[in-house]
Amino acid sequence: MLDRHRFGLGLRKPHYADFLDGEAAVPVDFVEVISENFMVEGGRPLDVLRRVRARHPVALHGVSMSVGSADGVDPDYLRRLRALVDAIDPMIVSDHLSWSRIEGFHSHDLLPLPYTHEALDIVSANVGRAQDALGRAMLIENPSSYVTFAGDMTEWEFLGALCARTGCGLLLDVNNIFVSAANHGFDAIAYLDGIPAERVHQIHLAGHSQGRELLIDTHDQPVPPSVWTLYAAALARLGPVATMIERDDAIPPLGELLAELDMARAIADGERRQAA
Amino acid sequence: MSLLALQRDFRRWLDHEAADAGARLGPQAAPGLSVYLNNYRGQLMACLAESYGAVKAWIGDDAFESAAATHIERRPPHSWTLDDYALDFPDTLEAIHHADPEVGELARLERGLARIFVGKDAEPVVPAMLAGIDWERARIGFVPTLTMMPVKTNAAAIWSALADGEHPPAVQFLPDPATVAIWRNGFSPTFRTIDDAEREAIEALAGGLTFGALCGRLVESIGEEKGPVLAGGMLSQWLSDGLVAHVRDLG
Numbered sequence: 001m002l003d004r005h006r007f008g009l010g011l012r013k014p015h016y017a018d019f020l021d022g023e024a025a026v027p028v029d030f031v032e033v034i035s036e037n038f039m040v041e042g043g044r045p046l047d048v049l050r051r052v053r054a055r056h057p058v059a060l061h062g063v064s065m066s067v068g069s070a071d072g073v074d075p076d077y078l079r080r081l082r083a084l085v086d087a088i089d090p091m092i093v094s095d096h097l098s099w100s101r102i103e104g105f106h107s108h109d110l111l112p113l114p115y116t117h118e119a120l121d122i123v124s125a126n127v128g129r130a131q132d133a134l135g136r137a138m139l140i141e142n143p144s145s146y147v148t149f150a151g152d153m154t155e156w157e158f159l160g161a162l163c164a165r166t167g168c169g170l171l172l173d174v175n176n177i178f179v180s181a182a183n184h185g186f187d188a189i190a191y192l193d194g195i196p197a198e199r200v201h202q203i204h205l206a207g208h209s210q211g212r213e214l215l216i217d218t219h220d221q222p223v224p225p226s227v228w229t230l231y232a233a234a235l236a237r238l239g240p241v242a243t244m245i246e247r248d249d250a251i252p253p254l255g256e257l258l259a260e261l262d263m264a265r266a267i268a269d270g271e272r273r274q275a276a
Numbered sequence: 277m278s279l280l281a282l283q284r285d286f287r288r289w290l291d292h293e294a295a296d297a298g299a300r301l302g303p304q305a306a307p308g309l310s311v312y313l314n315n316y317r318g319q320l321m322a323c324l325a326e327s328y329g330a331v332k333a334w335i336g337d338d339a340f341e342s343a344a345a346t347h348i349e350r351r352p353p354h355s356w357t358l359d360d361y362a363l364d365f366p367d368t369l370e371a372i373h374h375a376d377p378e379v380g381e382l383a384r385l386e387r388g389l390a391r392i393f394v395g396k397d398a399e400p401v402v403p404a405m406l407a408g409i410d411w412e413r414a415r416i417g418f419v420p421t422l423t424m425m426p427v428k429t430n431a432a433a434i435w436s437a438l439a440d441g442e443h444p445p446a447v448q449f450l451p452d453p454a455t456v457a458i459w460r461n462g463f464s465p466t467f468r469t470i471d472d473a474e475r476e477a478i479e480a481l482a483g484g485l486t487f488g489a490l491c492g493r494l495v496e497s498i499g500e501e502k503g504p505v506l507a508g509g510m511l512s513q514w515l516s517d518g519l520v521a522h523v524r525d526l527g
Contacts, residue, residue, distance in 0.1 A: 042397035043394040
């Protein structure tokens with residue numbers, strides 16, 4: 001797992017040259033990549049990742065494991081991910097509390113789960129199988145969602161039970177808590193109070209957009225003040241946790257993301273001073 | 277509702293916009309389900325548009341979006357990687373634009389270039405590594421990304437012009453059917469239109485024929501003077517193209 005007190009960025013194509021060509025290394029403690037983009041046989045993307053790995057610790061963040069699939073996790077996917085894990089030796093391997101595949105159909109979206117005892121049994125079995133295949137513990141990220149179903153527990157209770165059953169950790173996406181809380185009317189602070197703090201090993205920060213009726217997790221905006229406020233509240237409860245800025249669309253010059261990362265550092269410093 | 281039943285209904289909502297399935301997901305779900313449907317279709321549309329930029333530029337935005345919508349309706353994604361979703365699109369384009377064969381050929385060329393971009397690595401052989409080879413007994417191996425694509429039109433020239441931001445030439449049928457060889461030179465995808473003699477030579481060598489035996493065949497077909505010259509010329513071209521991955525001297 002990543003040490004605490006670290007600050008990182010998602011490695012995206014427009015910034016490859018910044019990360020590879022500069023004489024001085026980009027001032028980040030780690031980078032995170034989308035695993036599926038590098039689960040390939042060869043070529044330039046894999047070469048870039050190997051070279052970046054020589055300069056920085058790397059976290060592998062997946063979007064297609066589908067730990068919520070009622071028909072199980074895909075063994076071919078796990079085999080390909082294991083090959084990448086063996087090649088890169090990442091600090092973290094993570095995916096989402098969601099499903100995207102059923103009976104051969106792939107939605108390529110992070111679809112919501114009902115928080116029922118049955119779903120908990122299925123997700124726990126799938127995460128267990130994935131961790132066995134990868135030979136290591138994973139982090140599971142809380143999703144943003146636009147639909148909820150009747151269930152037996154809250155999302156944070158579901159995540160706590162999943163951690164207890166499987167030994168997995170949590171990747172806490174603060175923006176996703178904000179978006180889901182606004183969309184479904186729950187209290188974001190109650191969420192932070194409800195998750196097992198000792199299991200949180202990484203935090204994502206991102207921006208969102210206002211849709212017609214719902215907040216949409218677009219990752220195409222700077223981190224808004226509301227999410228910074230919730231981040232400070234999270235750090236007050238969790239202590240310092242490895243934090244990264246996640247931008248997937250409308251990607252700005254690297255300097256803008258580094259400035260956002262400095263903001264995260266400043267908030268973390270403030271929380272640390274307050275706790276001392 | 278079991279998780280399996282819920283996921284089957286969600287799938288039917290996404291790939292068929294089935295109202296009965298959507299209704300079973302809950303009375304309050306409608307606004308959220310619209311977001312997921314929009315994300316699903318938007319993501320697949322963007323995947324096809326990014327993968328087939330030259331086709332889009334050639335047939336125009338409206339025709340492209342109509343073809344992509346047809347493809348999304350008929351072929352739901354079946355692989356964990358979005359890259360795979362784009363692979364079947366040339367079939368859909370060929371079915372829709374069957375009177376314009378250059379459209380399908382352009383699509384197959386774009387698909388070929390995209391596939392080899394992340395294909396297996398191989399260090400190309402350079403001439404300095406070949407000192408002392410007994411060419412009579414030498415077996416030539418080509419880079420693993422090498423693929424052959426039969427063509428009837430000037431799709432390759434159209435693609436090159438579009439990729440360079442130039443005005444593309446008018447579509448033309450080639451005087452004879454030809455082949456476009458597609459491969460990766462280092463990390464750069466590339467292609468070249470080759471004639472039947474070169475295609476046959478590559479296929480024979482890839483099938484295990486020695487270089488000496490290839491020369492023998494060419495001597496039989498085009499004579500003692502021209503045969504070795506043609507074989508040597510092709511070898512020199514393959515080396516400079518970064519097409520040769522290894523030369524094994526069986527002696």
